[in-house]
Amino acid sequence: MMTTRDYQIVNFITDFKVATTSTIAEVFFPSIYACYKRLAVMYDENVIKRTRDFVSQEYIYHVKKTPPKQLKHSLLVTDFYRELHKKAEILNFKIEPVYGDIRPDAIFGYKSHGMIYMGLLEVEISHKGFNSNKYEKFYISDNYKNHYPIMPTVFIVGDNVKLPDKCNVKYKVIKTDFSNFKL
Secondary structure, eight states: OOHHHHHHHHHHHHHHHHHHHHHHHHOOOOSSSHHHHHHHHHHHHSSEEEETTTOOEEEEEEEESOOOHHHHHHHHHHHOOOOOOOOSSSEEEEESBBBBBOSSSSSEEETTEEEEEEEEEEESSSOOOOOHHHHHHHHHGGGGTTTOOSSEEEEEEOOOOOSSSSSSSOOOEEEEEEETTTO
16 A cells, blocks of 8 residues: 555656665655665555666666666766755755756755755766856846846766856856765
């Protein structure tokens, strides 16, 4: 029998495309063991699918027959959510919104130390490099004001991110292992 939390987990996995056991445990459960048990039931009842990550030996859950083609990218978006959840109260988190010429991986609001902040997420693991020009143009054109009172900070998850010397937008670069994650 599905619980309210089970439906929340299915919705989370559907929105994010994938989630690891550790992410689901961090966001939804008081202990990893309770998480293992519920996910096993949901898997056995064919509510969710799973694939094993052969590097970490952790299960990756998804709702479609197969994980997404950009699995690493999708996992980094989910992992970012998990790390943000550890450090702040997440007020909202929307995957892949479109604002004119930009389509970040996510837009989110969070509360930290009594203050409310907004951020845009970009996961950059391709060899093309991070395109800061689109965010600089978005800022200069004032198009962000159609959607937000201030320009959100752009959080970039990637290991080889190079930013221009002069930026109008506030950027935070986070390594893919999240070892330098700070708000």
